Amino acid sequence: MPGPTPDARHDARPTLEAVAARAGVSRATASRVVNGGAGVRQPLVDQVRKAVEELGYIPNHAARTLVTRRNGAVAVIIDEPEVRIFSDPFFSQHIRGISRELSVYDAQLVLLLVEGSGDFERVTRYLAGGHVDGVLAFSLHTDDELPAVIRRFRVPTVYGGRPGRPGAASELAVPFVDCDNRGGAREAVRHLASLGRRNIAHIAGPRDQTSALDRIDGYTDVLPDGDPALVADGDFTTEGGARAMAQLLERRPGLDAVFAANDLMASGALRVLREQGRRVPQDVALVGFDDMESVADATDPPLTTIRQDVVGMGRLMVRLLMERLDDGTTGADSVITPTELIRRASA
Numbered sequence: 385m386p387g388p389t390p391d392a393r394h395d396a397r398p399t400l401e402a403v404a405a406r407a408g409v410s411r412a413t414a415s416r417v418v419n420g421g422a423g424v425r426q427p428l429v430d431q432v433r434k435a436v437e438e439l440g441y442i443p444n445h446a447a448r449t450l451v452t453r454r455n456g457a458v459a460v461i462i463d464e465p466e467v468r469i470f471s472d473p474f475f476s477q478h479i480r481g482i483s484r485e486l487s488v489y490d491a492q493l494v495l496l497l498v499e500g501s502g503d504f505e506r507v508t509r510y511l512a513g514g515h516v517d518g519v520l521a522f523s524l525h526t527d528d529e530l531p532a533v534i535r536r537f538r539v540p541t542v543y544g545g546r547p548g549r550p551g552a553a554s555e556l557a558v559p560f561v562d563c564d565n566r567g568g569a570r571e572a573v574r575h576l577a578s579l580g581r582r583n584i585a586h587i588a589g590p591r592d593q594t595s596a597l598d599r600i601d602g603y604t605d606v607l608p609d610g611d612p613a614l615v616a617d618g619d620f621t622t623e624g625g626a627r628a629m630a631q632l633l634e635r636r637p638g639l640d641a642v643f644a645a646n647d648l649m650a651s652g653a654l655r656v657l658r659e660q661g662r663r664v665p666q667d668v669a670l671v672g673f674d675d676m677e678s679v680a681d682a683t684d685p686p687l688t689t690i691r692q693d694v695v696g697m698g699r700l701m702v703r704l705l706m707e708r709l710d711d712g713t714t715g716a717d718s719v720i721t722p723t724e725l726i727r728r729a730s731a
Contacts, residue, residue: 398439406435457492458705459516461507463530464523465499468621472648473676474694475523478544481698482520489706491517504529511537518705520544520698525592531558542705544697546594546718559708560718561700563692565595568723569602572643572671572690575725577606581641581669585614587628587653589645596620599645599673614639618649625649629656640668641731647672647679647689654683654730669731685729692723 404414409428416424417432418441424432435441460482462469469475483493494516496507511519511533521530522544534541543560576584586603589596604610613635618624625644629652632639644650650672654664662668664685672680675691700719707717 398441400441402439403432403435403441406439407431456490457494457516458486458702459494459496459511459519461496461498461519461521461530462523463498463521463525466497469497472620473678474646474674477676477694478522478698481695482702483698484695485699485702489702498530508533511539517709518542520701520705522701523593525590526594540705540708542701542708544701548594558718559704561697561704561721562595562718563697563721564723565598566602566605568673568690568692568725569599569643569645570605571723571725572673573603573606575688575727576641576643576669576671576731579641579665579669579731583614583636583639584610584641584643585616585632585636585639587616587618587625587632587642587644587649589618589620589649591617596645603643611636618645618652620646620648622648622652622655625652626656627652629653633657633660633662641670642668643671643673645673647674647676647687650687650689650730651679651683654687665729665731671731675726680726680728683730688728688731689726690723691726693721697721 400414400418401411403418404411407414407428409432413424413428414432414435417429418436460479462475464475479493479495486493496510498504498507507530510516516539518540519534520542521534524530524543524545524547526548531547541559543558544562546560546562547558573584573586584607586600588600591597591600600615603615614632616628616631616635618628625648628649629642632642633656642650642653644653650670654670657664657668657670664670670687672687672689673692674694675689676694680687680689700721704717704719
């Protein structure tokens, strides 16, 4: 019988045995390196990885799972309506950071959206099935059932944003990555005060989210005796910011500055100010929060805002989760990242 044609030999997928032979190691050693096992000296690891690259070897997922006892997948759970997730650039940047860092670990992102009770039941079943190695969850609300479900199934988890108020039971022994929301809010209000503004309003985010509550606290830290009528609630959307701005102008037409709890609400506020004939920043100075470039650079005038490194925070969440998976730790190991005032033309 004739042997395989040259083309057939060329098209054959390289085997683990071929990798081991190229690297000059045993098949078992090659398998441990390729499939993420431990106990191999670094020079041998480097030899095997070089052979994998030269041969174009593609690891077998089933074999990797047997060695590492992992699925190579991480669930990203967002508790927000689908329409908001795909319209708010905060979420796309957060997911971008998570995706970039997961690729470093050769792990797959599985996006799970929780919008109603039916979605929650579906997500619960999925987590119970052991399909993912861990969970990254963010945009939680105070009445969320998700943390309790995660604790029940003992899924390694890192949260984006603190899942509870400081000292609350929900915060204990729960790792999270968050920015300095309160400190950033203080910096925004102090900046407005430094411009000589005396009637500084605040458009707050939803009060069932810790980021919004922290930013309210930062505002009141600087203005402890402020006028309650200068605070209006929004919902982190452009339309929510517009509605809140209209309420504020009706209550206190003499206001001369606004700190909005995110950039989308600031853009909505800016639209209403323009419609009502208020010049920004001459009549009303305006500061946002997040530094979403697609929003802050597109406003007219460009928006002064508090920057948080959303992409970097997503990457940090992945690193914390992978550390927990590698060493089996269960305690809280949280990170609070700094914020920065980005001065543009609105204040």
